[in-house]
Amino acid sequence: MKIDKNIIKELSNYLDEFNLTEIEITEKDTKIKVSKNNVSVNNQPVTTPSSINVKNENVSSAANIKSGIEITSPIIGTAYHSPEPGAKKFAEVGKKIKKGDTIMIVEAMKTMNHVPSTADGVVKEICVEDGHPVEFGQTIIILE
Template sequence: MSKFNIDNDAIRQLAELLDETNLTEIEVATGDNRIRVARQGTMVAAAPAAAPVAAVAAAAPAAPADASSHPGAVKSPMVGVVYFSPEPGAAPFISPGSSVSEGQTIMLIEAMKTFNPIRAHKSGKISQIIAIDGHPVEYDEMLVIIE
């Protein structure tokens, strides 16, 4: 049986990366060693690829003030990467304060190499853009607020 050393610094760096990117899980493998950090399960595990060896409990970060109940909240219908323009270097679909019409494309979410248009569910002005262009989003995550 091989001995497995837990790299606490790597676990901390991966946990910080989860916070920075709002991902719920990240995994890194090097040789026979694998480190997986997950937010929703509130468990950080480090294990060889063949069998789990150690687990360290991690507290989930406190959720920010939730505006998801706002009637103009636009939430992600899928997991993917959000883009605010149709292609690199192009003008963005929206910006804070811009007016949108119901059904208008306000962003794209790339999932499995497919760009899915996200449309405004009502007409109004963009009061807040919460998602970050080029960053991953989770299902039901807040993207923008339309007033």
Template sequence: MAEKKTGIDKSLIRELANILNETDLTEIEVEQEDMRIRVSRERAPQYIQAPVPVGQPAFAATASAPVTASVAAAPVATRDPANVVTAPMVGTCYMAPAPGSRPFIEVGATVKEGQTLLIIEAMKTMNQIPSPRSGVVKEILVDDGRPVEYGEALIVLE
């Protein structure tokens, strides 16, 4: 009879961390028998320069980029974090159970705790994302078929 290995396999954790670095992923999870290991990291914020309007010199965009970024970020900052449903994993977001089907939710819809809001496909597995609480859908912040990152805001419930 094979003896069951006890303890944490540190080499597996190191290998998973290396995979994160090599692939630029933010999270990876492995399950073997009765053990599950999840390795995740926070991604550093990325700053994207605003496109230069036609007819303006390139240096004008540099001066206006911080202003544009702060204006775009303002609505996100005013949202109550308790009302925002975030992505529990990295994957592709689907708003309906199948292509051409009715979406799970729409803006203005009332949802119950545990009701499926959307699906995130990760590693060819369809993961239903349940509502953390009952409420009304105020905003849907993602598009169907779009990749999402761990912790990304998906839906605003009130």
């Protein structure tokens, strides 16, 4: 069986374009799956150079993480700051948050998952833009 290399290149480009870690297509009885290699260092995921821009953005907020409480996404999906478009945001910089308060919604497979705060504090930084994708374990909010 001969596989068209252009399809693999195109799928690989989609990984970078849409910030994906894996993509798969099936046509008749042919299935092609392309994924990025992820490496772990001290149990912390490190992405390959193809997504270095994303890691560089996170590095700039690394100093803030040390001086605050980091709240991470419990799942992969799309982050939303409010329950519906135009509604009041769950969390804003400077707002007091109590443990258990919803700070964001992460949509995964058409299901809206409320993300509760794991601690009391004041929102220092919101690390994810509204409507943007998040990965499991990615920092979404930092509290002081």
